[in-house]
Amino acid sequence: MLKKVTPDTIRFFALLLILPMAFIGVVILGSPSFSNVVAHGPIQAGHDTLQCSDCHRRADATVRQQIQANLNYVLGRRENSVDFGYLPVTSGECLDCHERPNERHPIYRFREPRFAEAIEVVNAVSCMGCHAEHTDERSFMELGVCAACHDDLKLVNDPVDVPHETLVRDSQWQTCLGCHDFHGNHIHTSPKLLTEAAPVEAIMDYLAAGNSPYGMDKLYKAQIK
Amino acid sequence: MTIFRIVLVGVFTCTGIYLFASAPQPLPDKTALFTSKRSVNVGNMFNAVNAVNHAARAIYTERIVGVGLKLGLKFGEDWAEPEVEKGPLPALFLRLVASRMERKSTRLGLYLGSDEPINKSNLFDAAQSVSFEMMKNTKQAVVMPVDVVGYVGMYPDVASSAPCVTCHNDHPDSPKTDWELNDIMGATTWTYPVAKLGADAYLNATEDLFQSIEEAYGMYIDKVAIFNPNIEIGVRWPDSDNLTLPDRKTFMAAVRKQASTIIVEELILINPLDPSEKAKEIFK
Numbered sequence: 024m025l026k027k028v029t030p031d032t033i034r035f036f037a038l039l040l041i042l043p044m045a046f047i048g049v050v051i052l053g054s055p056s057f058s059n060v061v062a063h064g065p066i067q068a069g070h071d072t073l074q075c076s077d078c079h080r081r082a083d084a085t086v087r088q089q090i091q092a093n094l095n096y097v098l099g100r101r102e103n104s105v106d107f108g109y110l111p112v113t114s115g116e117c118l119d120c121h122e123r124p125n126e127r128h129p130i131y132r133f134r135e136p137r138f139a140e141a142i143e144v145v146n147a148v149s150c151m152g153c154h155a156e157h158t159d160e161r162s163f164m165e166l167g168v169c170a171a172c173h174d175d176l177k178l179v180n181d182p183v184d185v186p187h188e189t190l191v192r193d194s195q196w197q198t199c200l201g202c203h204d205f206h207g208n209h210i211h212t213s214p215k216l217l218t219e220a221a222p223v224e225a226i227m228d229y230l231a232a233g234n235s236p237y238g239m240d241k242l243y244k245a246q247i248k
Numbered sequence: 249m250t251i252f253r254i255v256l257v258g259v260f261t262c263t264g265i266y267l268f269a270s271a272p273q274p275l276p277d278k279t280a281l282f283t284s285k286r287s288v289n290v291g292n293m294f295n296a297v298n299a300v301n302h303a304a305r306a307i308y309t310e311r312i313v314g315v316g317l318k319l320g321l322k323f324g325e326d327w328a329e330p331e332v333e334k335g336p337l338p339a340l341f342l343r344l345v346a347s348r349m350e351r352k353s354t355r356l357g358l359y360l361g362s363d364e365p366i367n368k369s370n371l372f373d374a375a376q377s378v379s380f381e382m383m384k385n386t387k388q389a390v391v392m393p394v395d396v397v398g399y400v401g402m403y404p405d406v407a408s409s410a411p412c413v414t415c416h417n418d419h420p421d422s423p424k425t426d427w428e429l430n431d432i433m434g435a436t437t438w439t440y441p442v443a444k445l446g447a448d449a450y451l452n453a454t455e456d457l458f459q460s461i462e463e464a465y466g467m468y469i470d471k472v473a474i475f476n477p478n479i480e481i482g483v484r485w486p487d488s489d490n491l492t493l494p495d496r497k498t499f500m501a502a503v504r505k506q507a508s509t510i511i512v513e514e515l516i517l518i519n520p521l522d523p524s525e526k527a528k529e530i531f532k
Contacts, residue, residue: 031252035251035252038252039255084275085272087266087267087272088272088273088274088275089275090267091267091268091272091274091275092274092275094267095274105275115351118350118351122347122351123328124328124344124347124467125328125329126347129343129347129350130350131346131347131349131350131357132346132359132369134357134397134439135357135359135361135437135439136375136376136394136396136397136400136437136439137361137372137373137375137376139396139397172369179421242329242330243330
């Protein structure tokens with residue numbers, strides 16, 4: 024004779040199934056085939072061949088050690104918590120592929136004390152100060168950020184028809200990127216006439232993942248490591 | 249529900265055994281860095297890394313750039329462009345070292361500045377100018393706490409060899425063209441977040457700097473390898489008869505030898521009263 028199935032019995036078996044179902048879910052979602060499902064947004068242009076693990080690196084310890092350390096932290100038995108599962112993505116992961124000797128604005132320079140006020144305007148000590156992954160834009164920088172460092176710019180022999188000093192005086196910061204490639208990696212010569220500078224719309228389109236106004240040729244290609 | 253409670257207690261018991269009774273080696277706490285039996289002041293560490301940097305710059309400037317220029321080697325600001333057959337100027341060599349330090353675990357910052365820089369982005373701000381003037385008058389390093397950054401050490405950059413003077417006097421963008429030997433042309437600035445560090449962290453900092461110097465020099469040597477005509481790279485230094493360049497190992501052996509005494513002295517003979525005293529010895 025069959026035993027009567029009670030709500031308590033159903034609840035009991037449902038609870039017992041939570042762990043194995045969660046385990047199976049983690050295994051399936053953790054496989055490379057499901058990376059697009061797990062990612063919380065689109066991948067940047069040029070990053071479509073990357074694997075999740077190229078940027079999301081496992082923390083250097085066993086899960087057991089990580090749980091143990093974080094429990095001890097919660098209980099006040101150690102001063103620092105530890106990363107659980109994966110390390111935070113930092114500029115280091117970006118530089119693994121994008122570091123170049125001719126970088127015009129290397130992030131390390133902005134750690135210098137004299138840039139303290141500038142980095143309150145733009146967090147230039149990190150790639151993530153202007154770029155984010157899993158978004159549909161190349162950069163979220165605003166065109167006025169150049170003012171944070173270059174507001175006293177004067178050139179001894181200014182080659183442009185409208186001098187830089189005039190542009191600075193009139194706060195024409197939206198014109199900077201029309202002539203100058205921020206990272207300096209495109210094979211591009213800055214125009215001598217302001218009318219030949221890329222218009223603001225073209226710059227905004229580029230920052231939003233459109234075509235480069237500086238051409239497609241680059242001095243250094245990203246090194247896939 | 250009795251069975252459920254038994255299972256629940258069993259799960260907690262097993263988890264407890266898994267995490268604590270048969271626990272693996274606990275992860276070290278970051279505070280362990282400061283529990284080293286020997287700790288040094290940040291000023292001692294600044295003295296040591298500045299001695300390393302000074303050795304690398306002096307050797308690169310005098311034995312590579314100085315001798316190399318006479319033998320036809322070229323050095324310029326555009327050295328990193330792919331088709332250009334040049335090497336980095338000494339100031340740019342320091343920049344390369346600083347950029348390699350960015351990739352290391354030591355939170356040690358290295359910067360170059362001047363009150364008369366060729367590149368305006370290296371001009372001191374108002375606060376730095378005050379420290380720099382003090383340093384120029386006393387010829388001693390200045391070590392001070394700074395909000396957010398932690399600690400800052402400023403060391404004089406002395407025109408110690410002829411190439412420093414001639415290049416800066418001849419450069420079209422140089423705001424000062426009457427530099428002389430032994431003038432203080434600017435300052436090397438170091439930053440570090442805390443006032444004291446353990447011996448391990450001290451040695452890690454110096455080793456990270458050595459590695460950064462080796463990587464920076466390696467970038468130059470990698471570039472030289474594609475020069476036309478070829479330049480021999482090996483154990484020999486360039487001299488009046490031979491256009492050869494030392495390989496990474498040879499270059500670094502010279503840098504380590506020149507800096508090693510001060511690294512050990514700063515660790516062992518700690519001078520807690522005035523960590524800037526050593527600067528006088530370096531630049532005397």
